[in-house]
Amino acid sequence: MRGYLDTLKVIALIALRNLFASRLKTLIVGGIILFGSLLVVVGTALVDSVDASMSRSVIGSVAGHIQVYSSKSKDELTVMGGMNMESPDLTPIDDFAALRRTLLGVPNVKAVVPMGLSSAIVTAGNTVDVVLERLRDLARRRLAGEDVQAAYESEKDHVRQIIKVLSADMDNVRKIQNEKAISQDDLAAAAKAASEELWAGFDRDPYPALEFLENRIAPLASDADMLFLRYLGTDGDAFAKSFDRMKIVDGTAIPRGQRGFLFSKWVYEQQVKLKTALRLDRINDGISKRSKTIARSEELQRWIKQNVTEVKEIMLQLDGQKTASFRRLLQGELGSQQSDVAKLLSEFFRVDDANFAHRYRFFYDKLAPQLELYRVRVGDMLTIKSFTRSGYVQSVKLRVYGTFVFEGLEDSHIAGELNLMDMVSFRELYGSLTPERAREVQEIKTMAGMKEVSREQAEAELFGKPDLGETAPIGRAGDEAEAVLRSLAGRQQREDRASQPYDPAQLEQGDVLNAAVIVKDPRRISRTIKDIEAAGAKAGIPLRAITWQKASGLVGQFVTMIRAVLYISVLIIFAVALVIINNALVMATLERMPEIGTLRAIGAQRRFLLGMLLVEALAVGVLFGSLGALLGAGIVGVIGAAGIPASNDILYFLFSGPRLHPSLSPANVIISLAIVLAVSAISSIYPGLLAMRVSPRQAMQSDD
Amino acid sequence: MNHIVSVSNVSKNYNLGQVVVPALRGVSLDVAEGEFLAIAGPSGSGKTTLLNLVGCVDTPSAGTVTVDGKQTGQLSERDLTRLRLHTIGFIFQSFNLVSVLSVLQNVELPLLLQRALSARERRERVLALLDRVGIREYSKHRPSELSGGQRQRVAIARALVTRPKLVLADEPTANLDSVTGTNILNLMKELNQSEKTTFIFSTHDARVWAYASAVVRLADGQVQDRVSAEEAVRAGGLPTGRPV
Numbered sequence: 001m002r003g004y005l006d007t008l009k010v011i012a013l014i015a016l017r018n019l020f021a022s023r024l025k026t027l028i029v030g031g032i033i034l035f036g037s038l039l040v041v042v043g044t045a046l047v048d049s050v051d052a053s054m055s056r057s058v059i060g061s062v063a064g065h066i067q068v069y070s071s072k073s074k075d076e077l078t079v080m081g082g083m084n085m086e087s088p089d090l091t092p093i094d095d096f097a098a099l100r101r102t103l104l105g106v107p108n109v110k111a112v113v114p115m116g117l118s119s120a121i122v123t124a125g126n127t128v129d130v131v132l133e134r135l136r137d138l139a140r141r142r143l144a145g146e147d148v149q150a151a152y153e154s155e156k157d158h159v160r161q162i163i164k165v166l167s168a169d170m171d172n173v174r175k176i177q178n179e180k181a182i183s184q185d186d187l188a189a190a191a192k193a194a195s196e197e198l199w200a201g202f203d204r205d206p207y208p209a210l211e212f213l214e215n216r217i218a219p220l221a222s223d224a225d226m227l228f229l230r231y232l233g234t235d236g237d238a239f240a241k242s243f244d245r246m247k248i249v250d251g252t253a254i255p256r257g258q259r260g261f262l263f264s265k266w267v268y269e270q271q272v273k274l275k276t277a278l279r280l281d282r283i284n285d286g287i288s289k290r291s292k293t294i295a296r297s298e299e300l301q302r303w304i305k306q307n308v309t310e311v312k313e314i315m316l317q318l319d320g321q322k323t324a325s326f327r328r329l330l331q332g333e334l335g336s337q338q339s340d341v342a343k344l345l346s347e348f349f350r351v352d353d354a355n356f357a358h359r360y361r362f363f364y365d366k367l368a369p370q371l372e373l374y375r376v377r378v379g380d381m382l383t384i385k386s387f388t389r390s391g392y393v394q395s396v397k398l399r400v401y402g403t404f405v406f407e408g409l410e411d412s413h414i415a416g417e418l419n420l421m422d423m424v425s426f427r428e429l430y431g432s433l434t435p436e437r438a439r440e441v442q443e444i445k446t447m448a449g450m451k452e453v454s455r456e457q458a459e460a461e462l463f464g465k466p467d468l469g470e471t472a473p474i475g476r477a478g479d480e481a482e483a484v485l486r487s488l489a490g491r492q493q494r495e496d497r498a499s500q501p502y503d504p505a506q507l508e509q510g511d512v513l514n515a516a517v518i519v520k521d522p523r524r525i526s527r528t529i530k531d532i533e534a535a536g537a538k539a540g541i542p543l544r545a546i547t548w549q550k551a552s553g554l555v556g557q558f559v560t561m562i563r564a565v566l567y568i569s570v571l572i573i574f575a576v577a578l579v580i581i582n583n584a585l586v587m588a589t590l591e592r593m594p595e596i597g598t599l600r601a602i603g604a605q606r607r608f609l610l611g612m613l614l615v616e617a618l619a620v621g622v623l624f625g626s627l628g629a630l631l632g633a634g635i636v637g638v639i640g641a642a643g644i645p646a647s648n649d650i651l652y653f654l655f656s657g658p659r660l661h662p663s664l665s666p667a668n669v670i671i672s673l674a675i676v677l678a679v680s681a682i683s684s685i686y687p688g689l690l691a692m693r694v695s696p697r698q699a700m701q702s703d704d
Numbered sequence: 705m706n707h708i709v710s711v712s713n714v715s716k717n718y719n720l721g722q723v724v725v726p727a728l729r730g731v732s733l734d735v736a737e738g739e740f741l742a743i744a745g746p747s748g749s750g751k752t753t754l755l756n757l758v759g760c761v762d763t764p765s766a767g768t769v770t771v772d773g774k775q776t777g778q779l780s781e782r783d784l785t786r787l788r789l790h791t792i793g794f795i796f797q798s799f800n801l802v803s804v805l806s807v808l809q810n811v812e813l814p815l816l817l818q819r820a821l822s823a824r825e826r827r828e829r830v831l832a833l834l835d836r837v838g839i840r841e842y843s844k845h846r847p848s849e850l851s852g853g854q855r856q857r858v859a860i861a862r863a864l865v866t867r868p869k870l871v872l873a874d875e876p877t878a879n880l881d882s883v884t885g886t887n888i889l890n891l892m893k894e895l896n897q898s899e900k901t902t903f904i905f906s907t908h909d910a911r912v913w914a915y916a917s918a919v920v921r922l923a924d925g926q927v928q929d930r931v932s933a934e935e936a937v938r939a940g941g942l943p944t945g946r947p948v
């Protein structure tokens with residue numbers, strides 16, 4: 001044993017001295033190995049960290065560990081990050097209670113959250129419409145003798161202000177584009193709205209003028225943006241409990257047993273907020289979070305330009321009083337004598353790096369309190385229209401209870417694109433036959449003295465044809481019932497009912513499209529998936545269970561992709577390293593033929609030489625591999641302390657927050673060293689064989 | 705008398721592509737223990753080839769070579785290596801020291817390969833031997849820092865450190881000046897006398913023959929004759945009559 005160690009020592013000695021003798025070659029080979037192992041350590045540490053943070057994001061926001069849906073579904077389920085806005089076509093699972101029971105029977109399952117994904121286009125009132133409605137109301141009350149003179153005058157003033165703004169805007173468009181950009185009809189309508197004739201008789205008989213304004217002027221404002229909302233129907237309580245990163249920002253959660261809607265804060269900001277304010281926020285973020293400057297960022301400059309030109313959005317909100325207030329505030333702030341508020345606003349929004357911070361504060365402190373910053377406020381009723389499964393437009397009126405975020409993912413649109421809705425309203429929009437509706441259908445049938453109402457009859461009576469002509473009706477009880485409801489009960493009735501509470505037990509009884517499963521031990525997900533599918537089959541609920549990676553679509557696969565890229569580059573680097581080490585050793589072997597021959601002649605066995613080359617390769621590998629790993633660990637440490645800023649919202653989601661703080665795990669270093677050792681060992685095989693073939697006669701033939 | 709080496713009717717052919725070069729043709733030779741045998745002959749006569757066969761780094765095309773009672777043609781590569789390690793010491797014309805090792809490490813190398821002695825024993829033996837060949841003070845030097853004669857002394861020490869029965873030297877003085885060459889020969893002869901180690905060396909230097917117990921003269925791959933040193937010296941030249 002001792003002798004063995006001593007032999008090893010002499011092998012090592014010869015090997016190391018040889019390495020030192022050919023320093024340059026050793027350094028080149030070592031450099032490649034160093035870089036390779038550094039890449040492995042840093043790369044795997046980064047990817048692991050992204051993987052961990054992203055899985056936190058995905059699991060903690062909507063997906064849970066496992067998503068479950070009916071295996072009869074046409075499409076595959078993705079709950080987030082889908083490229084198209086279409087929700088996947090899933091076959092509902094009829095009885096959530098049974099599903100929950102089945103799932104909770106599987107060993108590793110901790111909680112089950114019912115879900116359904118859909119989307120709708122929602123019209124959030126046009127400013128002019130809203131103002132005109134207020135004026136109509138005030139005019140009616142004034143004529144009825146109420147004391148609303150002041151408010152009435154102010155609102156009237158506001159409408160005239162709006163007309164001025166719209167006219168000026170049309171003039172602008174004609175100037176910038178061409179004479180024909182605005183139709184003669186619209187111009188005439190604007191002129192009439194501004195005319196004294198229209199307003200002279202207004203106090204006496206406001207209704208014809210109001211009708212004209214509503215029909216001809218309101219549409220000109222065209223700020224009635226459509227909100228495109230993706231929403232998740234769920235059991236609010238179960239959702240909040242299982243996804244504990246969810247936090248209410250404004251308002252409250254949807255109370256138990258109430259129908260309601262929660263905006264994702266992200267959607268609320270991006271879609272509902274006053275565009276000017278949103279752009280100011282973005283500029284502020286760009287400067288404070290991403291250290292951009294207005295002077296150098298074209299993006300910020302573009303937003304500023306939009307704010308400067310698009311002041312109409314704010315102007316429409318200003319009545320006489322506010323116009324005066326704005327004029328005074330802006331003149332003071334800008335030190336200007338300009339009296340045109342639109343010009344003052346433009347001037348105010350023309351910011352630069354020096355004055356931005358101040359103006360941003362001024363906007364929120366002084367101007368914003370007089371504006372409606374959000375088109376839909378917490379507490380408002382929101383009418384959501386959506387196509388049911390069978391192709392009818394269904395609409396539900398829901399109270400907006402508040403807004404929410406997933407903590408740490410506030411700025412991510414991937415986590416923020418989904419809004420929440422109670423499951424019962426979701427089912428209604430989706431066109432499920434809820435027990436409540438089944439009862440209603442029954443009542444109506446009895447009332448009408450009918451046994452059966454055919455779809456055709458119902459449609460003929462009310463619509464003439466379905467809203468989606470090509471959708472083939474499915475012969476389900478629900479569809480029949482829906483037709484009946486439409487023809488006999490009407491929409492209004494159900495919208496009213498939508499603001500009434502429901503029995504929480506209803507949540508359990510109805511159908512769901514999918515369900516999120518939270519597990520106890522996340523390491524056993526794949527096993528649990530098999531168990532769930534087996535349990536489903538046994539319970540007669542054919543289920544498909546997928547991991548959160550799959551459920552999160554492209555986002556979930558992102559890390560897999562990055563990992564693949566990393567592994568491929570590591571593979572390439574080490575393939576190169578292998579070839580170079582191999583070549584270096586082959587050259588060294590050829591150069592040392594006489595020496596090798598001598599060693600053989602004086603009694604060294606072949607394996608001694610093999611060992612010598614192996615030690616040589618391993619020594620380079622271990623030395624430079626460790627150096628690389630050490631350097632890599634240092635880099636990961638530095639990056640980990642400083643954090644990598646998430647420069648866009650996809651990164652924000654992947655990092656599960658504004659910065660990624662990667663950390664090193666022993667596995668990263670072990671993998672790197674293992675690869676280095678393997679590569680070194682493999683690369684010494686061929687030169688080893690060469691060395692073994694060197695004859696001891698070589699020693700004799702060195703005659704020089 | 706005991707024969708440490710017995711070469712019997714040996715032929716050795718080298719294949720150079722299509723051409724077969726006969727390097728040895730029916731050589732027979734017995735070497736007794738303790739001999740100090742010179743192999744003489746002109747260039748290309750087969751001296752190195754013969755030493756290779758005796759030194760177990762090559763095997764004959766025909767005939768048998770027996771070293772220390774073992775017939776080399778029947779040994780495996782491993783066994784041949786072992787025989788070299790334990791029974792034979794080599795001294796090369798160009799010394800063939802491992803350049804990256806110190807003098808001491810070079811000499812210690814065969815002992816390490818043998819794995820028989822402890823580190824202390826090895827060290828003692830190596831230093832004693834270095835003392836004996838007169839380069840003890842250079843034990844820490846690298847071969848490149850030594851003169852040719854000093855290097856050859858290291859090579860001799862390395863060949864003798866395992867106390868082999870047989871030492872083979874292929875033209876040990878060819879790369880040395882005549883004074884150094886004489887010193888080396890004196891040293892070899894001394895060791896031959898004191899340790900009773902058998903030496904076989906090749907040379908075409910006539911002055912070297914005087915040291916030999918016998919001279920085997922080769923020509924064209926055949927043994928010309930085997931004469932005493934005096935005879936060889938008296939003949940004053942190589943078997944072909946050409947003086948060197």
Ligand SMILES: Nc1ncnc2c1ncn2[C@@H]1O[C@H](COP(=O)(O)OP(=O)(O)OP(=O)(O)O)[C@@H](O)[C@H]1O
Nearest residue numbers: 718720725726727746747748749750751752753754
């Ligand atoms: N590896 C080999 N391949 C082919 N021919 C060889 C080889 N080694 C030796 N020979 C040939 O065998 C013959 C004997 O060569 P050897 O080296 O034994 O002669 P030598 O007496 O040692 O000569 P020198 O005094 O020049 O060293 C020569 O003709 C030589 O060309």
Ligand SMILES: [Mg+2]
Nearest residue numbers: 751752753874
């Ligand atoms: Mg020769």
